[in-house]
Amino acid sequence: MITDFYEEKGQVLIDNEEDNGxxxxxxxxxxxxxxxxxxxxxxxxxxxxxxxVGRSADVWTGGVIAKSYPPQTKALKMVIH
Structure with a gap:
């Protein structure tokens, strides 16, 4: 679920849930x-x-995730529902 948008960096904040729940x-x-x-x-x-914001999304990444809080990564593919 997309919970916020940060215009200055063009990022969305996603409350992440893995495929296994x-x-x-x-x-x-x-x-x-x-x-x-x-x-x-x-x-x-x-x-x-x-x-x-408020929509669900499926995201595919390249696997590199910055160790920040919250973590950050780049999507190779994003499907918004």
Whole structure:
């Protein structure tokens, strides 16, 4: 679930839940340069924005996560529902 948007960095805060149902806490997500953003079944070229807050998202990352709080990573693909 997307819970917040940070305009200055173009990031969304996601309350993260793994596929197995375990909650791993919040994570900041920005889009990779070549990321695929899909909103309601359509590929869009728009950046992340505050209209996404409150929506659920599936995110695929490259595996590198910054050890900050909250952790930060870049999405290779993001599907917004």
């Amino acid at each position: 375990n909650k791993s806490g919040p994570i900041l997500i920005s889009l990779h340069t070549n990321a695929e953003l899909i909103i309601e079944g359509e590929i869009v070229a728009a950046p992340l924005d505050d209209t996404l």
